[in-house]
Amino acid sequence: MTDSTASTPHNVIEVRDLVTHYGDRMILKGISMDVHADEVMVIMGGSGSGKSTLLRHLMALEHHTSGTMRILGEDIDKLSGVELVELRQKLGVAFQGGALFSSMTVGENVMLPLFEHTGLDRKTMEIMARMKLEVVSLGGFENLMPSELSGGMIKRAAFARAIVMDPKILFCDEPSAGLDPVVASALDDLILLLRDALGMTVVVVTHELESAFKIADRITILDRGEILFIGTPDELRADPSQRIQNLLNRVAEDDTMDADAYLNRLTGEQPAYRPL
């Protein structure tokens, strides 16, 4: 799969020299990247490196300072309101916290895009919503309120809502963060299923190295607003650059390192003291 798409790279997302600011602070410092059709692109990087920011720009939720972005061939700066709405119907987004509407049932949440953008009758929409809920193993939960779901179920329901319009591109911000390994791994399988069965392009932001290597066709690594690496997981493993190897190892050791630094910060002690 990876090889066949790589040989005929048809870009669904093209970012060129993207510079973005929050207030006066420059967050993304001139990023260029492509996402090919039918691939799973994983975006990784340290906390605060700008992953969520990049994702928000790819979803056309923020205004950039300079650079261009083409999504499904459309330059998003040149789209009118109606055209942007039409483009957005081809995008699905599973937000980090789910972002389910708390006043609606799970089923109504999943149905909402259909309800707003299609002229289907309610029965058909209900069936379609139930089908998507089955895909994420939430069949039979459509009448519960989001507040009655567990964290993992909320994430899966958000997935169902994101894919209910059969989008061309699916964006996920940290799908497995805060989930137990079994559910996290099931979500990874789901992402692969969506790519293979429904032909979606998936852009995933994640911290989990293991999950990234499992699902990614290609990986982008962001570091303080700049791109450090773009390539396949194999290329990443084999990359001779010390910086990337450090980063890979550091990401893997993140937990222990962080705990120490955290303790030091809490106690206000100098980091000179090393117990091990």
Place this chain on the structure above:
Amino acid sequence: MTPTDARNPIVVTTEKVGRAAVAGVEEIGLGAMMVVESFYWLIFGRREKQAVRLGAIAEQCMAIGIQAVPIIALLAATIGMMLAIQGIHTLRIFGAESRVTVGISFSVVREFAPLITGIVIAGRSGSALAARIGTMKINQEVDALYVMGINPVRFLVVPAMVAMVIMVPALTLFSDFVGLFFAGVYVNLDLGISLAAYMDQTIELLSVDDLMHGLGKSVIFSILIAVIGVVNGASVQGGAEGVGKATTRAVVQSISAIIVTDMLFAFVVTR
């Protein structure tokens, strides 16, 4: 104290006042934009393939209007009786108690019904609107609407605003009746004027103008409540605490706006 220190407080204060003024103007501008945008979606929504849903408006009407009926009835009845008590007490000085109907009918219809309805709705629904939009914002639900291609103003603001504009005048009319009726009951008990005679008198005294004066005000109140709720909700920052602050601000601002507008309206229209 050095000269710079002496000048600093003035500079600092001036700057603070300036900033607050700019922020205030900005907020008013945002509110005005929200009204314009709401009208836009209401009229052209269909053309943009984003029609405003009648179901959503009906739902908001239920929440804003129908559920507020008991409390508004209670307060309108209380105000009506209070006006009767005070009116009779005051007029007794001149021995003119039987003329109390004049004061009651004008006060209820022109002032107290719109005012009490506006204040109750600001407290119940203006705050709820701010809290709902604020919570949705911090939970990324507003972002989710955008990425689904659903305009949040069309989806969240317009139904609430339309429902306000329908329900606040309707409830004002309702409190007109309740207030007048309970004032009449008190007049009947205290002065022995029959309820039928009281009502005849009231109907004779009140013109359509008086009724429209009160209802016209209530339309303005309804827009103020909706806009202030939405603007405060939309500017929420920083989690649940931010939502709480915005909610309180929305209530205080809309009640103040209602009272000030009430005075201005009376001043402009009555003279």
